[in-house]
Amino acid sequence: MELKLIRLEELHIDTLTKIMERAFDEDTRIHLGKEKGGPDGYNNGEFLRKWGLHNDSSSYCISLNEQLIGGVILWINENNHNFLGNIFIDPAYENQGLGIKVWNMIEKLYPDTEIWETETPIFSSRNHNFYVNKCGFHIVKIDNPKNRLEGQYKMQKVMK
Template identity: 60%
Template sequence: MTRIMKRSFDEDTRIHLNKEEGGPPGYDNGDFLRKWALHEDSTAFKVELDSKLIGMYIVWIFPNNENMLGTIFIDPEYQNQGLGLKIWKHIEQKYPNAKVWRTETPGFSKRNHNFYVNKCGFSIVKILNPGDMLDESYVLEKRY
């Protein structure tokens, strides 16, 4: 799974920052997934297409139904085919009692902003570290 995550995050970094590699700490050596996908309060799901592993998502489901999407990623070979939206719709169907979904994404990742806001219906509610190309982050929410 780490190889897919690395390819996915590196592709985003290449497109938006014109760098060959980049992602959150541990995205490239398994530490990120060990920390968050195996976290006792999270639930991680692999994404398969025609029995081939192509991605993953991690969610936190809380008793108050204000949930967190920790990450969602797809191998670049399968991006831009509508699969991310299908995965998001699956998540919404799997957790129909959600009152709020929250997530966070890098400020530089315009593709992610488009995906979350224009395709999934999230709103940007806060910008952390505004103007810092590498540390800027968008906090998003979708309320029902």
């Protein structure tokens, strides 16, 4: 099994958009009982073009045995307080331990990071399990705690 991070380029957008759409729709189906749902532009390439190809982001495709299976968008800052903007894996490859392997690769790629931050929707308990129990993040703030659709957990991981 060869798991790699490849720098995201425009040529990856169409393939990654289909993967992102499946991943977000699966999460929405499981947690909200709806067929489709995700951030603006998740299903037409606009999200990845806006954020993944942003000049200030560091974005990667996740490749398994030369096949794209997901992506990650990071914001790496001079003060070493970095932000995980997005990580997604095709539902066909979930629950195989690949997400934590990717996260460990990211931590090794950015060893000077002092603090990692991220946020995730309140409704997505699978994400909470991944970030808290697998990756070691802690919930530090809840925005809109009474709104299941708009609420967000703000998370942080202080590196040793």
